[in-house]
Amino acid sequence: MAYEIPVTQxxxxxxxxxxxxxxxxxxxxxxxxxxxxxxxVSAADLERLENLKADEAVVAEERVIASMSxxxxxxxxxxxxxxxxxxxxxxxxx
Numbered sequence: 001m002a003y004e005i006p007v008t009q010x011x012x013x014x015x016x017x018x019x020x021x022x023x024x025x026x027x028x029x030x031x032x033x034x035x036x037x038x039x040x041v042s043a044a045d046l047e048r049l050e051n052l053k054a055d056e057a058v059v060a061e062e063r064v065i066a067s068m069s070x071x072x073x074x075x076x077x078x079x080x081x082x083x084x085x086x087x088x089x090x091x092x093x094x
Contacts, residue, residue, distance in 0.1 A: 002027040007037060 003026050010017060010030045020026045021040045028040040041049075 002029045002039065004029045004031055004036075006030070007032045 003020065005013070005017065005028060007030050010028075017028050017040055021028055021042050025042065027045070029036050030038045030040070
């Protein structure tokens with residue numbers, strides 16, 4: 001669990017909070033009116049979070065690629081219009 005501290009107190013104790021994060025391997029949540037405002041985390045934690053985010057993006061991209069590869073070409077029914085509902089036509093100016 002993260003150590004919580006009000007923003008007014010965090011201002012006065014910033015150096016100590018940084019030491020807690022870096023050397024004590026703690027996470028510090030700075031609050032305002034009891035609500036989380038920001039978090040102090042180590043650079044290693046931040047790197048892990050960014051890698052997780054990148055991994056999630058790759059997984060999402062793979063899902064899109066897999067769903068697109070499942071789409072196959074389907075022929076139109078006999079007599080169906082080939083314009084697929086497009087009604088606007090470009091006419092050159094007179």
